[in-house]
Amino acid sequence: MNLPIQRLAMILFAAFALLVAMVSYDQAIAGPRYRDDSRNARVALDRAGRERGGIVTADGEIVAESVADASDTQSFQRTYPHGSLYAHLVGYTSAIFGDSGLERSRAGALASDRDSTISGLLDALAGEDLRAKGLRITVNHELQQIATAALGDQTGAVVALDPATGAVLAMVSNPSFDPNVLVTLGATEAGDALESDPATPLTNRAIRELYAPGSTFKVLTAAAAIESGSTTTDTLFPNPGELDLPGTDATISNFADGSCGGTEQVTFQIAFALSCNTVFGIIGMEVGGGDLVAQAEAAGFNTEVPFEFDVVASAIPTADEFVNDLPAVAQTALGERDVRVTPLQMAMVAAAVANDGVVMTPYLVAEVTDADGQVLETTRPTVWRRAFSPATATVLEDLMERVITSGTGTRASVPRVRVGGKTGTPEREIGAPDAWFIGFGPVNAGPDERSIAVAVLVESGGDAGESATGGTVAAPIAQQLLAFWLAGTN
Amino acid sequence: MTRPAEASLLTAAAIVAAFGVALVNFARDDGVDAQVALTFGVFAMAFGAMYWATERWASRSTPLLFPLVALLTAVGFIEVYRIDPGLGSDQRWWLLASAGAAVLVLWWLRDEGVALLRRYRYLFLVGAIGLLLMPLLPESWPLHGAEINGSRLWVRLDLPGTPDAASFQPGEVAKLLVVAFLASFLAERHQTLRVMQRKIGPVHVPEPRQAVPVLIAFGMAFVVLIYQRDLGASLLLFAVFVTMLYAATGRHSYLAGGGFLAIGGGVAAWLAFDHVQVRVSAWLHPFDDFLGTGYQVAQSLFALGSGSLTGSGLGIGRPDLIPAAATDYVFAAVAEETGLAGSMAVLAGFALLVGVGMGVAIHSRDLFRKLLAAGLTLTLGIQTFLIIAGVVRLLPVTGIALPFMSYGGSSLLANMVAVALLVRISHEERT
Numbered sequence: 001m002n003l004p005i006q007r008l009a010m011i012l013f014a015a016f017a018l019l020v021a022m023v024s025y026d027q028a029i030a031g032p033r034y035r036d037d038s039r040n041a042r043v044a045l046d047r048a049g050r051e052r053g054g055i056v057t058a059d060g061e062i063v064a065e066s067v068a069d070a071s072d073t074q075s076f077q078r079t080y081p082h083g084s085l086y087a088h089l090v091g092y093t094s095a096i097f098g099d100s101g102l103e104r105s106r107a108g109a110l111a112s113d114r115d116s117t118i119s120g121l122l123d124a125l126a127g128e129d130l131r132a133k134g135l136r137i138t139v140n141h142e143l144q145q146i147a148t149a150a151l152g153d154q155t156g157a158v159v160a161l162d163p164a165t166g167a168v169l170a171m172v173s174n175p176s177f178d179p180n181v182l183v184t185l186g187a188t189e190a191g192d193a194l195e196s197d198p199a200t201p202l203t204n205r206a207i208r209e210l211y212a213p214g215s216t217f218k219v220l221t222a223a224a225a226i227e228s229g230s231t232t233t234d235t236l237f238p239n240p241g242e243l244d245l246p247g248t249d250a251t252i253s254n255f256a257d258g259s260c261g262g263t264e265q266v267t268f269q270i271a272f273a274l275s276c277n278t279v280f281g282i283i284g285m286e287v288g289g290g291d292l293v294a295q296a297e298a299a300g301f302n303t304e305v306p307f308e309f310d311v312v313a314s315a316i317p318t319a320d321e322f323v324n325d326l327p328a329v330a331q332t333a334l335g336e337r338d339v340r341v342t343p344l345q346m347a348m349v350a351a352a353v354a355n356d357g358v359v360m361t362p363y364l365v366a367e368v369t370d371a372d373g374q375v376l377e378t379t380r381p382t383v384w385r386r387a388f389s390p391a392t393a394t395v396l397e398d399l400m401e402r403v404i405t406s407g408t409g410t411r412a413s414v415p416r417v418r419v420g421g422k423t424g425t426p427e428r429e430i431g432a433p434d435a436w437f438i439g440f441g442p443v444n445a446g447p448d449e450r451s452i453a454v455a456v457l458v459e460s461g462g463d464a465g466e467s468a469t470g471g472t473v474a475a476p477i478a479q480q481l482l483a484f485w486l487a488g489t490n
Numbered sequence: 491m492t493r494p495a496e497a498s499l500l501t502a503a504a505i506v507a508a509f510g511v512a513l514v515n516f517a518r519d520d521g522v523d524a525q526v527a528l529t530f531g532v533f534a535m536a537f538g539a540m541y542w543a544t545e546r547w548a549s550r551s552t553p554l555l556f557p558l559v560a561l562l563t564a565v566g567f568i569e570v571y572r573i574d575p576g577l578g579s580d581q582r583w584w585l586l587a588s589a590g591a592a593v594l595v596l597w598w599l600r601d602e603g604v605a606l607l608r609r610y611r612y613l614f615l616v617g618a619i620g621l622l623l624m625p626l627l628p629e630s631w632p633l634h635g636a637e638i639n640g641s642r643l644w645v646r647l648d649l650p651g652t653p654d655a656a657s658f659q660p661g662e663v664a665k666l667l668v669v670a671f672l673a674s675f676l677a678e679r680h681q682t683l684r685v686m687q688r689k690i691g692p693v694h695v696p697e698p699r700q701a702v703p704v705l706i707a708f709g710m711a712f713v714v715l716i717y718q719r720d721l722g723a724s725l726l727l728f729a730v731f732v733t734m735l736y737a738a739t740g741r742h743s744y745l746a747g748g749g750f751l752a753i754g755g756g757v758a759a760w761l762a763f764d765h766v767q768v769r770v771s772a773w774l775h776p777f778d779d780f781l782g783t784g785y786q787v788a789q790s791l792f793a794l795g796s797g798s799l800t801g802s803g804l805g806i807g808r809p810d811l812i813p814a815a816a817t818d819y820v821f822a823a824v825a826e827e828t829g830l831a832g833s834m835a836v837l838a839g840f841a842l843l844v845g846v847g848m849g850v851a852i853h854s855r856d857l858f859r860k861l862l863a864a865g866l867t868l869t870l871g872i873q874t875f876l877i878i879a880g881v882v883r884l885l886p887v888t889g890i891a892l893p894f895m896s897y898g899g900s901s902l903l904a905n906m907v908a909v910a911l912l913v914r915i916s917h918e919e920r921t
Binding site: 006012024027028031035037 | 680733736737738739740777780788791792794795796797798799807808811825829830833834837840841844845848851852857860861864868871872875878879882883884
């Protein structure tokens with residue numbers, strides 16, 4: 001009778017060996033797959049429940065914080081007190097939709113290093129500070145609110161930079177979304193709705209969308225002409241009502257078929273202030289494709305902008321593509337055809353004009369602090385590139401000031417402050433034209449003087465629709481930012 | 491191993507239980523509280539009492555069994571306490587009651603030994619059938635059956651004036667009585683059951699008259715399956731019948747025939763019952779109907795995978811996400827919080843328990859004691875295998891308690907008595 005009992009024992013042991021094999025497979029081999037499965041609520045609960053560092057604006061407004069649950073002190077709820085206002089900057093940390101914005105780019109600092117691993121325990125014993133770190137961003141809360149309110153419910157973007165440092169003072173993209181709905185568990189429905197929304201509220205239009213710059217590009221065309229040495233503010237150009245493009249049936253005409261001053265000849269300064277298309281078509285062809293491309297690339301086109309987030313590179317075709325294609329050069333000089341920009345890039349062009357031709361590296365995070373608010377790291381402004389010579393920048397400042405005082409951008413004027421700017425109204429393939437304004441203030445800012453550069457883009461004319469121009473729709477928005485920021489400076 | 495070594499191992503298990511409770515409390519920010527001392531006290535008292543009874547009435551028994559049981563009980567208790575401190579507190583009472591029952595059994599058998607059980611074998615058979623049918627008592631009676639999670643394997647006692655109904659699973663006790671009956675029955679009949687002169691095709695079969703108990707076994711298992719929708723208990727009962735028949739006779743035909751009937755019965759059940767089909771499809775494709783039938787199996791796999799090699803740490807994982815984490819899925823909960831290391835330790839503990847139990851059977855000279863020891867060990871081993879196989883997705887989930895570890899009084903009590911019997915048998919064989 002012992003033999004069958006021994007055999008049964010062997011069978012049981014074999015069965016247990018199968019259990020060992022299967023549990024090893026489940027925990028060690030297939031384990032990571034099960035652990036990271038999106039339906040495994042542990043991942044979500046763990047991430048959602050953990051404390052993350054706070055984010056404050058330059059003027060101390062809290063824009064992201066972790067609040068301890070009333071019921072469970074170990075668990076935290078991430079909240080964004082200003083909801084959609086900072087959605088594209090702060091972003092969100094979602095168990096279902098992943099991370100975005102600073103929550104993604106600074107996840108390493110914002111996440112607590114306290115965990116249950118042996119290395120975490122050793123670090124804690126060694127006295128290392130494992131608490132979540134905080135961020136102070138460069139954005140001014142009031143300016144951000146003003147920009148958002150000024151844009152209203154129009155689709156578009158507003159970027160404001162400190163020309164001397166590259167610090168982002170405001171960055172708004174509309175439509176926006178409330179990140180608070182994405183951090184809760186079970187946000188699937190809300191998130192899916194945002195992802196499939198045709199208005200693309202999740203896209204940060206200031207850095208992720210490309211637009212034709214229209215006449216704002218004339219700042220670069222003008223710069224190329226000035227740097228070529230043959231053009232000054234008083235140089236006279238012919239002022240035809242319509243410009244035939246060589247070798248084609250196509251023509252360039254002025255905005256709204258206007259006469260652009262009505263004189264047969266026009267100075268460079270007036271052509272810029274009134275944004276004469278025919279004149280700038282002529283100037284573009286004089287400068288040539290090569291110099292135009294070189295100027296745009298000096299300002300940062302065709303290069304990735306080093307920034308907190310990925311920025312789509314603004315694009316201009318290469319010089320080779322302009323050889324023997326004068327019509328293309330003429331149209332590009334007006335900011336039409338194939339030239340495409342982000343609002344951030346155009347804000348950097350305006351900033352370079354205000355900063356003696358130097359483009360500073362744009363940045364969003366001013367300081368990384370520890371959990372007690374002590375500063376651990378401060379971002380130092382760095383030069384990214386030189387767009388213009390200081391002399392050219394001075395001429396451009398003068399040209400752009402004329403746009404505000406006696407040109408297309410009068411609605412951006414600020415009482416008692418000298419500001420400069422340029423409007424743009426590029427046609428869209430479908431719908432009303434976009435409205436652009438780029439500008440800066442004050443003109444001839446002193447070394448330590450408070451200054452600002454802005455870019456405003458309103459898609460398809462915004463509320464004004466077909467009748468919209470950069471001067472009527474975008475300039476008034478920029479005016480509010482300039483007026484707020486420069487109030488008190490003379 | 492010696493008695494003093496056993497005593498220190500039992501103390502160590504009580505310390506493990508108390509230490510585990512302390513860790514769970516730390517994870518909750520509760521710190522050390524009365525629960526830690528209470529746990530140590532209850533474990534020390536329960537296993538101390540069984541140790542004392544062993545010294546007195548089974549002094550030559552193997553010292554290996556109770557320490558293994560104490561450790562498994564401690565690990566299971568920690569996890570049950572971690573999932574729900576309320577259940578943990580209940581379980582401590584059940585541990586005391588189970589220890590009391592084990593001491594009573596040792597006292598009852600103090601003079602005549604387990605041979606005393608042979609006298610009551612038909613009472614056991616009737617009792618077992620009665621217990622198995624008890625869950626079918628109508629709801630209107632004070633003592634009535636109750637359906638929990640779709641299986642009708644519970645009995646409730648509702649008395650006027652008691653707020654909470656006391657409920658228990660009679661199947662857990664019934665399986666002990668069945669083993670006792672079978673051991674006694676087969677010890678007498680194994681000779682006649684060995685004789686297989688008839689042949690159906692190439693297969694030797696016993697005389698039809700002798701095969702009656704096998705058919706009764708099959709019938710009982712099927713009744714349990716059909717009326718109580720309890721896949722686990724019926725499979726366990728049937729497997730114990732067949733393996734004990736094989737142990738008694740050494741006839742492979744019983745194993746082959748039993749396996750054939752089990753597979754045939756399984757296929758028939760799959761064809762006939764929706765709830766069996768649900769279990770099978772949840773086993774094969776747990777993620778296809780993630781929010782429905784596959785939810786529990788998927789949650790178990792998530793727990794296992796999240797535990798990985800070393801586990802989340804006691805109190806830090808989320809085993810509470812698994813439905814029935816404290817009962818059927820306690821192994822997954824332990825595996826999540828202690829990792830592969832912990833699940834291997836638990837499997838090793840059960841394998842050692844089975845090894846010691848089978849050793850007791852093999853070293854027994856008396857036929858009844860041999861079969862009783864083998865039957866009790868087989869019951870423990872098969873039950874452990876069936877439920878863990880379901881949890882790790884080796885087999886469809888059958889829904890029975892993991893001995894010593896799952897929350898539940900009937901199961902703990904029955905298994906503690908089974909181990910007390912094994913202890914007593916090992917004592918009698920060294921006389």
